[in-house]
Amino acid sequence: MAQDFRLPDLGEGLPEAELVQWLVAVGDTVTLNQTIAEVETAKAVVELPSPHAGTVTALHAAPGDIVAVGSVLISFDTGVDAAPPAPVAEAETSVPVAAARAAETGEPAKSEPNLVGYGAAPRASARPQRRARVAGPVAASTDTAVLEAAPHDAIQLGDVGERPIERPRSTPPVRKFAKQLGIDLALVEATGASGVITRSDVEAYAARTGAVAPEPAAPAEPVETFEPPRPGAAGERTTRTPIRGVRRMTADAMVRSAFTAPHVTTFLTVDVTATSELIASLKDDRELSEHRIGIMAVAAKAVCLALARHPGLNSKWDDDAGEIIEHHFVNLGIAAATGRGLVVPNIRDAQELTLVELADAIRSLAETARAGKTTPADMMGGTFSITNVGVFGVDAGTPIINPGEAGILALGAVRRQPWEHRGEIALRDVMTLALSFDHRLVDGEQGSRFLVEVADILREPGRAMLLR
CATH class of the missing domain: 3.30.559.10 (Chloramphenicol acetyltransferase-like domain)
Incomplete structure (x- = not known):
């Protein structure tokens, strides 16, 4: 079955993105959530995971192209017949994608869920509550690789049915450390009064379960870096760079x-x-x-x-x-x-x-x-x-x-x-x-x-x- 993947809303209602590079080519076989491309918005470079497993049949943009949200980016042959999608309770809606499809088909725009990691529709509250709902029970062995690409306020799935759950609170270094150890932070208990999972909490859990800590990387002075602009070709007196x-x-x-x-x-x-x-x-x-x-x-x-x-x-x-x-x-x-x-x-x-x-x-x-x-x-x-x-x-x-x-x-x-x-x-x-x-x-x-x-x-x- 042929499937088109349209550029989703990557967050904060940004209308377009520049294609930096393709990580796949026509004829390649890709798996679900495999990174297929890098795009640059006005905010950051974002990796796009594949929403389908199958064979790439067409690439609809070239590196350097500016692609509007909702435009077809890549096409797949999934090799399976069409089937009705699984219901998703209270799914976030990507308005630009729905609008683009409505413009092509002439049918009323239908809401469709945002892909994990691509941002979500704005919420009504001033400070979003880090919660969502999960439809039906989820097995403990569920592949959570796609969640790792999500923003830090995304939820973790668990065997909970239809009830709100919240991602464990921790800092980026602690999340990285736990990932290196192969530890699911949802299983780690925060010992401090603030409820934030610390490195020592992860280490204590690792000691109980036998996880092996990685070798520490050589420290590097953080904060700010600068890369000089690339020089123009020989003989050129000026260099023009698009402002984007x-x-x-x-x-x-x-x-x-x-x-x-x-x-x-x-x-x-x-x-x-x-x-x-x-x-x-x-x-x-x-x-x-x-x-x-x-x-x-x-x-x-x-x-x-x-x-x-x-x-x-x-x-x-x-x-x-x-x-x-x-x-x-x-x-x-x-x-x-x-x-x-x-x-x-x-x-x-x-x-x-x-x-x-x-x-x-x-x-x-x-x-x-x-x-x-x-x-x-x-x-x-x-x-x-x-x-x-x-x-x-x-x-x-x-x-x-x-x-x-x-x-x-x-x-x-x-x-x-x-x-x-x-x-x-x-x-x-x-x-x-x-x-x-x-x-x-x-x-x-x-x-x-x-x-x-x-x-x-x-x-x-x-x-x-x-x-x-």
């Missing part, structure tokens, strides 16, 4: 932010010698050295603590509703410069993570961004952001607020220089912090107090023990 993908998305977002939110930037230079000494001691600890805890992780922890005391910096201006939305959680954006442009994935519920877990999450986000695998879901819903311009040797800057957020903190380079310390001049580690905030949401006093509190923690990290 992440570069266009970044430009549109920055212009919208600059001309919508009244930016104010305030600076503070702080002695971070105590934080540098803390980081050095953690690197010397054999149990913690693999986590690569750096200044970014300590600053992230300081920001989470300070936001709890200064909620105006963790708010959103909703012009349509005429409301200020104050968040009681922190989805912490980590700005990462890549060869494709600036991306700002965020760490969900960062306020619940320890310093070690934040360091692991930051490294995981950076590695994913460098590989061009950051998904649209990873960049949605941020509440506050951090950018580390210090890795480029820059002392300070005026960062632009990520749209929908109230503030962004830029970390400058840590420099060893003469500084007043206990009434004398001594060589100290010094860095400059730059805080940009939306003056509609945050007054100068609030912004200044927040910045001072973050600086106080970096000056004396032991102060974090006094905060809640």
Whole structure:
């Protein structure tokens, strides 16, 4: 039976995507959920798994083509007769695909389920509840490979029938560690009060079941990377690059932010010698050295603590509703410069993570961004952001607020220089912090107090023990 696969809605209602490369050719035999292509949206490079098992009969686009959502991308011969699809309760609907089929056939548009991993239709609530319904019992041996490609708020299937279930809460590094061990996180119990499954929980489960931990990879300094542009051909005096993908998305977002939110930037230079000494001691600890805890992780922890005391910096201006939305959680954006442009994935519920877990999450986000695998879901819903311009040797800057957020903190380079310390001049580690905030949401006093509190923690990290 011939089957066409149309480009689905890849998340956030993006209307099109660029085909980066095919991973199959005409005549190839593919299996269900095998990756068949990579496409680039205005948000990220996304791998497309095959919705069918069969033989590829036609490719309807070439690398570099811009494909509209709902357009036929690839055709298969599944070798089986048509059969009515299995019912799916409360399935999410991909509106562009249904609309495209209606336009071709002249029939009314019918809702059809989104493929796993391609994003879902918008929900009514401001903060989606990570729940769904499963139709009928599912065997314990169900192949869950497709779920691994889904956003982190996707559900896990289980033998539950028609009742809502929730994916186990954990951080990206912990999910990766569990996957390396072959452990299903749904079987692991969280021991902490927050209900978040930690690495130690996975290790304890592995010890009980006999799973073998992988060899730790060599640590790499995370956060931001930069790839120089490719030179033009010999003799060319200029190089023209189409403005699309992440570069266009970044430009549109920055212009919208600059001309919508009244930016104010305030600076503070702080002695971070105590934080540098803390980081050095953690690197010397054999149990913690693999986590690569750096200044970014300590600053992230300081920001989470300070936001709890200064909620105006963790708010959103909703012009349509005429409301200020104050968040009681922190989805912490980590700005990462890549060869494709600036991306700002965020760490969900960062306020619940320890310093070690934040360091692991930051490294995981950076590695994913460098590989061009950051998904649209990873960049949605941020509440506050951090950018580390210090890795480029820059002392300070005026960062632009990520749209929908109230503030962004830029970390400058840590420099060893003469500084007043206990009434004398001594060589100290010094860095400059730059805080940009939306003056509609945050007054100068609030912004200044927040910045001072973050600086106080970096000056004396032991102060974090006094905060809640």
